[in-house]
Amino acid sequence: MTDVRTPALLVVMDGRGIAPAGPDNAISLASIPFWDSLIEKYPNTTLGASGEDVGLPAGQMGNSEVGHLNIGAGRIVYQSLSLINNAIKDGSIKDNPVLTRAMDAVIADDKTLHIMGLVSPGGVHSNLVHAEALVAMAAERGVKRIRIDAFTDGRDVAPQSGAGIMEGFVKYLEGVAARYNTDIAIATIAGRYYGMDRDNRWEREELAYNAIVLGEGVEASDPVEALKSYYEEDPRGDEFVKPVVLDKGGLNDGDAIIFFNFRPDRAREITRALTEPEFTGFERKKFANLASFVTMTEYDPTFNHVDIAFGKIVPPHVLADVISDAGLTQFHTAETEKYAHVTFFLNGGIEAPKKNETRVLIPSPKVATYDLQPEMSEPGVTARLTEAINNDEADFYVVNYANCDMVGHTGVVDAARRATEAVDHGLSKIIPAILAKGGFALITADHGNADHMYNEVDGKKMPVTSHTTSRVPLIIVDDKQPELLDVPDARLCDVAPTLLAMMGIERPAEMTGRVLIKQ
Template identity: 45%
Template structure:
């Protein structure tokens, strides 16, 4: 069973990895190979999944091995917010051949879903059948390979498959199965890992910790991993002097129903901590522009941006009130581009537009950080002068901390 996101988006998985696994199976003369396919629609156009499934079908025919056994939207199969009811539906379709929907033809299943205006991301888990029976279910002695390389959105589904003592929902016990993940999804998960993690030992949080300073990492559930596991170089445990706060994300089926998300709660907590003078460095993540942008709902995305603007305003005022410095940046765009101006179609995936780095502090007022001229006062018309790797060195320079050799970026001030 090959489980993962069938998408060229490149954020969570690679189609080429899936094709390589199929070729490996063919080379090793394994003829019973089943793809438990997850549809994207978030890092790709919302209704492009039919093309990726069609391409996969052609590729499997060329290689001479593989059948699609189930289809699930990533809304169900790749949840990371402990919404186990979603995960359960994907798991049952993949492992037990049980779902609300069934079809004998994967392409037709997707086409019929589109006709109901249910697109890739929200595609209801569907069992693919043959002669009235599921093409495949998880049986004793089977092997399961999870081919997503990004961990955060595969942890829940992987746990449902592999944990001996699993209590989130009832499942049938299947003995003597072999489980493997492309990368390490979680410490102590009972699986084989194809590619062990490359530990980034000298990350920003480590340098701040080694200097004897206190730091706070805070986000809502949807982005908690980003300010902890990812920011800290895939190290799970906090460094000395590092505190973490997780604010629950709202319990809605789609964040365009509550575009404010938990921005106000995050801002209020950060303002409180700034006032208490406990921390030398605080990193926070406002999830709204990305998460609501992924819905493709323009009106809701505008409200999301307004909520972030309000939150940033409160945090910046608090920081300046303590003679502190605030930095505002991102690692990609999304909310600024939710409609294709050529076709009028909704655009739910990340954009590749340059990202501003705004430094706010009395001592930095009027500086341009290498930008000679902001054309017409419009930052979007200005060529980039830095990359994401320059953000940490910039922070360290502001904090008067030595940049380690391992950091190859440069300060932008």
């Protein structure tokens, strides 16, 4: 520890991926002379920031939360969707104690297992594969009566795709029922507008609740035909399907529910209504005392009446821990939009600051959309960080520049170009400051965005406001000119081990990311 090298700086340029130059790539359109000079002078490479490189399913774009989590953890942190997918793939889901307990409870008392969630292949809130796996697992285990409480999508998939999705799902259920001699049926259908509200529109949730619990709603006998009939009445599609009841048995004492949505935000309200004894969102005509209510992931840490099948993973010994344990000081800063990312997410999902960790929040500008002010709060972030470096306020600094991501989301190419130029201005101030102190910097990004701003469809430019699956840059700015190793599959989790190696600090065994420089 006597040879620890400081100061060190980690720069995360949010939403800045690497893609072919072109009119849709705002980064390639920008005038960024300082960046160009760094690329010319210092060793640089690219990092995987999407899909399996960051613990997501193959082909899925990264995001700021996942990116910072992987950067700080120094290892691939598998996200909930991947954890569930992997458990299904390797069969370990069949041994999940939370799931098996719920199933065994209804087997023992001859009760009904309700499997509830968004029946959609969209992959945003749920995955239909998860529902199918749970049905098969329950039937194989010996559950004799399974009822599906289905929410229909229409947002993350085509508006009227639900009938076709439901038809395939019903055929799957029929196959499982025949194989295991199990009574399996769709009990209720409700559009996500009703069953997956997140704005405390309790009058909507009440209709979904009454269908599930009381068997009250539009009566139907065939789930596919029910959806087709609905389309004739309301062309808006699946999102707005008024609750349909196909089995009037409802939800009863001793039954169990497995809610297979993995994303929390739109799963919380119906969960509260179904589980909380003191619930006040609306007057419930009936409240079932369930044997178990299982959520696939943690929806809310305050929920006391649910069991979580795949608990939150908090990676131990992340970068901030190692810096703190070495007796060093650290300084984390960003503007409001990305403050949580350089604190909570970078620190492994832990809210409390580490010992000797200073956090500085720079307010984001109050504008309707950030294309109106592409520089955002870069000047303030840059000024405060430069001041901190000049005054030796810490041994390790980390900063996030939000511009390319937040402006990229607006779909306005010229604004994203100016956002990229604003980040270059920031780099031109903070990098000379850290080098003047004899320190070094690692400059990277968490995911792509501004590198692909539109698609051309029939001669029309259609804005792309989502993230990309592009690789992201890594520049090692150090006047000692370390030798960069040839690691073609380098990824975000290699950043922390590389930074610690340059500081002369031993990385913990949990950091399985690679050091990208010759030691």
